[in-house]
Amino acid sequence: MSGLQLQGITREFARPAAHAVLRSIDLTVAPGELLGLVGPSGSGKTTLLRIIAGLDQTFGGTLLWPDGHRPKTAMVFQEPRLVPWLSILDNLLLVAGEEHLAEAKTVLAEVELGGSEHAFPAQLSGGMQRRASLARALLAKPALLLLDEPFISLDAACAGRMRKLVTTYWQKHGITILLVTHDLREAIELSTRIVALSPAEGRLMTDRPILLPYPRQNTDPAIEQILESLRPLTQDWPQPATTDQTPAAPSYFSRARSRFLALSRSMA
Amino acid sequence: MNRATAILPAGAASALRWFRWPSLLGLLGFWYLIALLLDDPVLVPSPLATLAAFHHHLVAGDLLFSLAVTLARVAVAFTLAMILGSIFGILLGRSQIMDDLFGGWLVIALNMPALVTMVLCYVWFGLNESAAVLAVTINKAPVVAAITREGARAIDSSLLEMTKVFAVPRLRVLRRIILPQIAPSFMASARAGLALTWKIVLVVELLGRPSGVGFEIRTFFNYFDIASILAYSLAFIAIVMTIESWILQPVERHVERWRHP
Numbered sequence: 001m002s003g004l005q006l007q008g009i010t011r012e013f014a015r016p017a018a019h020a021v022l023r024s025i026d027l028t029v030a031p032g033e034l035l036g037l038v039g040p041s042g043s044g045k046t047t048l049l050r051i052i053a054g055l056d057q058t059f060g061g062t063l064l065w066p067d068g069h070r071p072k073t074a075m076v077f078q079e080p081r082l083v084p085w086l087s088i089l090d091n092l093l094l095v096a097g098e099e100h101l102a103e104a105k106t107v108l109a110e111v112e113l114g115g116s117e118h119a120f121p122a123q124l125s126g127g128m129q130r131r132a133s134l135a136r137a138l139l140a141k142p143a144l145l146l147l148d149e150p151f152i153s154l155d156a157a158c159a160g161r162m163r164k165l166v167t168t169y170w171q172k173h174g175i176t177i178l179l180v181t182h183d184l185r186e187a188i189e190l191s192t193r194i195v196a197l198s199p200a201e202g203r204l205m206t207d208r209p210i211l212l213p214y215p216r217q218n219t220d221p222a223i224e225q226i227l228e229s230l231r232p233l234t235q236d237w238p239q240p241a242t243t244d245q246t247p248a249a250p251s252y253f254s255r256a257r258s259r260f261l262a263l264s265r266s267m268a
Numbered sequence: 269m270n271r272a273t274a275i276l277p278a279g280a281a282s283a284l285r286w287f288r289w290p291s292l293l294g295l296l297g298f299w300y301l302i303a304l305l306l307d308d309p310v311l312v313p314s315p316l317a318t319l320a321a322f323h324h325h326l327v328a329g330d331l332l333f334s335l336a337v338t339l340a341r342v343a344v345a346f347t348l349a350m351i352l353g354s355i356f357g358i359l360l361g362r363s364q365i366m367d368d369l370f371g372g373w374l375v376i377a378l379n380m381p382a383l384v385t386m387v388l389c390y391v392w393f394g395l396n397e398s399a400a401v402l403a404v405t406i407n408k409a410p411v412v413a414a415i416t417r418e419g420a421r422a423i424d425s426s427l428l429e430m431t432k433v434f435a436v437p438r439l440r441v442l443r444r445i446i447l448p449q450i451a452p453s454f455m456a457s458a459r460a461g462l463a464l465t466w467k468i469v470l471v472v473e474l475l476g477r478p479s480g481v482g483f484e485i486r487t488f489f490n491y492f493d494i495a496s497i498l499a500y501s502l503a504f505i506a507i508v509m510t511i512e513s514w515i516l517q518p519v520e521r522h523v524e525r526w527r528h529p
Contacts, residue, residue, distance in 0.1 A: 053433050054432070054433070055429050055432065055433065072435070073433055073434075073435075074433070074434060075430075075433045075434075077426075077430065079426070081426055081427060081429075081430045083427060083444065083445060084526060085448050085526035086444065086526075090444075094431075094436060094440065094444055094445075095431075095434040095436055120526050122526075136434075140434055146433075
C-alpha cells in the first residue's frame with residue numbers, strides 16, 4: 001500500500017519580492033506514519049502543510065493520494081481558529097455534527113477543558129484555546145491529521161500531557177500525522193521519522209527515521225543523543241527556539257488574584 | 269472632587285443614561301418657552317395644544333387608521349428592501365466580478381433622489397399601492413446593499429479555511445459562520461433603514477395616496493393646522509421609537525452577545 005506522494009512540489013510567492021518558498025520537494029508519507037516536519041521560521045513548513053491540506057492551490061508539482069482523493073483530514077492551525085460566537089462545545093459540534101455531543105464532551109475532558117464547555121473562546125486563555133482546537137481535530141476522527149505547531153503557548157507540563165494524548169490517539173487509531181514544529185526535541189519525542197526543511201532554499205535536507213519505542217519520555221538520554229547528532233542541522237537556523245517561549249496568557253482569576261493582593265498590600 | 273468620575277472605567281459612561289429623560293423634558297420645556305414667547309397658537313402651537321389635537325384625532329379622527337395604514341406600507345417596503353438589499357450586498361461583497369460589474373449601479377442607485385424614483389414610479393405604474401411601495405423599496409434597498417456589502421467583505425477567511433479542511437457541510441457553514449458575521453451589518457442597515465423608510469413613506473403618501481399619515485399631513489397643510497401636523501408626527505415618532513427599542517435593539521443585543529460575554 002502506497003502512501004501520500006509529493007512530487008516536485010514548488011511554491012513561489014510574488015511579494016514582497018518574487019521568491020520560491022518551496023523548491024521541488026519530493027516526499028512520500030507512509031500510511032500510519034507520524035512524520036515530523038522541522039525547520040526554522042520561514043522555511044516553508046506551514047506552506048507545505050497548507051498545500052497538503054488543500055488550502056493552497058497555486059503550487060507546482062503533484063500530490064498523489066493513496067486512494068486517488070484526499071482522505072478525511074483534520075488540522076490544528078498555528079492560531080486556534082475557533083469561531084468566536086460559538087461556545088467551545090458548539091465549536092466542536094460545528095465540525096463533528098450535533099449527534100456527537102457525548103464524544104465532544106469526552107474529548108474536551110481529555111484536553112482538560114471539561115469545565116469550559118459553555119465558555120466563549122475569548123473567555124479562555126491562549127493555551128486553553130489551543131487545546132480546544134486540538135480537541136476539535138481529534139473529534140473529527142481524521143485519517144490524516146495535520147498539526148501546525150500545536151503545542152506552543154502551552155506551559156511545559158501541559159504540553160507534555162498533550163503530546164502524550166496525541167501519541168496515544170495516533171497509536172490507537174493508526175492514523176497518519178504530519179507534525180510541523182520548530183522544536184527539534186519535540187519532533188524527536190513524537191515522530192517515527194523526521195524531515196527537515198532548509199532555512200532559506202526551501203529544500204529537504206534531512207530525512208531520518210526515529211526508531212525509539214513508544215511511549216517516549218522527553219528526558220530519555222536516547223532523545224538527547226539524536227538531538228545532539230542533529231545539532232549541525234540547527235546551527236544555521238536563525239533562532240534556536242524552545243517549546244514554551246510564549247507564556248500562557250494569565251487567566252482572569254490569576255489577574256484578579258494579583259490585583260486583590262496588590263490592593264490588600266496597599267491597605268496595610 | 270472629580271475623583272469619582274476620574275476612576276470610572278470607560279464602560280461606566282452609560283451610568284449617566286438616566287439623564288436622557290430629563291434632557292428630553294428640557295426639550296419639551298424649550299418648545300413650551302418658544303410657544304409662550306411667540307404667542308401665536310396657529311404658527312407654533314404649545315405642547316398642550318398639540319396634546320389636545322392628538323386627543324381629538326385619536327377619539328374623533330382617523331389617527332389610528334392612518335398610523336396603521338402607514339405602518340403597513342413601512343412594513344412591506346422595509347421587508348422587501350431588506351431582502352433585496354441583503355442579497356445584492358452579499359453578492360457584491362463576496363464576488364469581485366459582481367462588484368466590478370455592478371458596483372457602479374449601486375453608486376447611481378444611492379445617489380438617485382428619492383423624489384425622482386417616486387414620481388417615476390407613479391408615472392410608470394400608476395397612482396396605486398404597488399407603485400408607492402416599490403418607490404420606497406427602490407430608495408431603501410441600495411442603502412441596505414451598501415452596508416451589507418461592507419459586512420460581507422469583512423467575512424473572516426481563516427474560519428472559512430478551517431471549515432474547508434474539516435469539510436463542514438455548506439449549509440452549516442452558512443448558518444454558523446457566514447450569517448453571524450453578516451448579522452451586525454444587517455442590524456445596522458435595519459436600524460438606519462427603518463427611520464429612512466418611514467420618512468420616505470410619508471412623502472410617497474403625500475404625493476399620491478388617499479390615506480396614511482402623509483396624506484393627513486397634506487390635508488392639515490392645506491388648512492394650516494400645525495397642531496395636528498405636530499400631533500401626527502409625534503405619534504408616529506413614538507411608535508417608531510418603540511419598535512426600535514423593543515424589537516430592533518433587543519435583537520441586536522442578542523446577536524452581539526458573544527462580543528460582551
